[in-house]
Amino acid sequence: GALYLVQAARLKTDPLRVGRLPDLETLDRVNLGALLVALPCWTLSLVAGSLQAKGGVWGGDWMRQPVVTLSAGAWVLAALVTGVRLNATVRGPKVAALSVAAFLLALAALLWGGHR
Numbered sequence: 001g002a003l004y005l006v007q008a009a010r011l012k013t014d015p016l017r018v019g020r021l022p023d024l025e026t027l028d029r030v031n032l033g034a035l036l037v038a039l040p041c042w043t044l045s046l047v048a049g050s051l052q053a054k055g056g057v058w059g060g061d062w063m064r065q066p067v068v069t070l071s072a073g074a075w076v077l078a079a080l081v082t083g084v085r086l087n088a089t090v091r092g093p094k095v096a097a098l099s100v101a102a103f104l105l106a107l108a109a110l111l112w113g114g115h116r
Contacts, residue, residue: 001031001099008093028091031099035082042075042106067112074105 004027010019021027053068081098084090 001096001103003027004031004096005093005100024092031096032085035078035085035099039078039082042078046071046075067109070105070109070112074102074109077105078102
């Protein structure tokens with residue numbers, strides 16, 4: 001997603017500039033592929049983490065933890081982006097920006113959860 005946004009910005013300023021990044025169509029396909037690989041892995045990790053947290057350190061209060069909220073929000077955003085992209089209703093910079101947002105939410109959850 002981030003590379004798509006970088007390449008799109010480069011092409012806006014200088015359409016003849018080739019650079020080392022692939023064309024936007026290739027970057028869009030790579031972004032979709034990454035989403036299709038990441039979403040099932042993410043789903044499994046959320047389920048496993050939820051099962052572990054339910055009987056673990058947080059006890060019955062695990063659903064109200066900020067790391068759980070961030071993780072679930074990132075998963076929902078990634079699932080929505082993947083669904084929208086698969087239906088081809090939205091493509092390009094909007095999907096790339098939402099993919100980056102989902103990644104940043106997941107990264108925030110990972111970093112926040114690591115301090116527990």
